[in-house]
Amino acid sequence: MILLRHGQTLWNLHFGQTRIDPGLPDPGLTQEGRRQAAAAAEALACRGVKLLFASPYRRTLETAAVVAERLDVPVFIEPLLRERAGFSCDIGTRAGMLAEAWPALDFSALDERWWCDLGESDEEVLARARAFRAAIAERPDRDSICAVTHWGVVRALTGETVENGAIREHDPSGALPPVTPAC
Numbered sequence: 152m153i154l155l156r157h158g159q160t161l162w163n164l165h166f167g168q169t170r171i172d173p174g175l176p177d178p179g180l181t182q183e184g185r186r187q188a189a190a191a192a193e194a195l196a197c198r199g200v201k202l203l204f205a206s207p208y209r210r211t212l213e214t215a216a217v218v219a220e221r222l223d224v225p226v227f228i229e230p231l232l233r234e235r236a237g238f239s240c241d242i243g244t245r246a247g248m249l250a251e252a253w254p255a256l257d258f259s260a261l262d263e264r265w266w267c268d269l270g271e272s273d274e275e276v277l278a279r280a281r282a283f284r285a286a287i288a289e290r291p292d293r294d295s296i297c298a299v300t301h302w303g304v305v306r307a308l309t310g311e312t313v314e315n316g317a318i319r320e321h322d323p324s325g326a327l328p329p330v331t332p333a334c
Contacts, residue, residue: 152287152321153198153297154305155191155218157210158184159315162240176242179209187316188214192221194318200224201295204283206232207265208243208301212253214316215299228258231283235303236271273307280307281327288323 160178165171180188195218203226205215215226234241243266250258267275283304287293298304305313308321310328 152293152323153195153200154308154319154321155195155214155297155299156302156305156313156315156317157206157208157214157299158187158191158217160184160210160240162238163315166238172238172240174239176239177209177244178240180213184210184214184315185217188217189221191316191318192218195222195297198297199295200297201292202227203297203299204229204232205299206230206234206301206304207246207249207258207261208233208241209249209252210240211299211301212249212256216253218297218299226256228256228261229283229298230261230265231279231286232298232300232304233266233279234301235273235276236267236269237303238269241269242266276303277307280304284308284321284323293323 158180161181162173162175162178164181165173200222202224203215203219205211205226205228207228207230219226246258246261246263246265287296309319
């Protein structure tokens with residue numbers, strides 16, 4: 152499977168410069184974030200991706216939309232891929248509002264308030280990431296799946312901290328890296 156971290160948001164831009172949470176719930180992509188999503192789509196064009204799973208946050212949905220359009224593949228919403236609830240950007244948008252914004256996607260499996268309260272532990276993120284990983288490991292098409300997700304999920308599965316728009320290969324049946332606390 153391929154892991155793709157969403158493109159840059161205004162939250163990422165501000166926090167990256169100041170290390171202060173700017174108080175922006177569920178931000179969308181910046182112009183740079185859209186450029187990163189388009190670059191990721193181009194990089195994935197020859198990788199045999201047949202379907203995308205995306206976290207229900209706006210930033211991952213916008214990234215997935217760019218990739219799905221370029222690759223002409225379906226997008227499935229997967230709440231297990233959501234970010235670690237640690238900052239204002241991790242406060243989600245209600246499922247009904249997401250369904251209005253993305254009418255072609257199916258949000259019916261989401262609770263109306265699908266995100267968790269801030270303060271989620273590393274262990275909780277790892278458990279969610281492992282549950283998604285185990286489900287993908289069982290699929291015969293796992294090599295043609297791309298998961299559009301977040302820094303925390305990529306770190307939980309690979310041990311790497313990656314930049315916005317980064318692409319990483321991940322063997323869902325391979326060994327997991329040791330758990331390290333978030334910084």
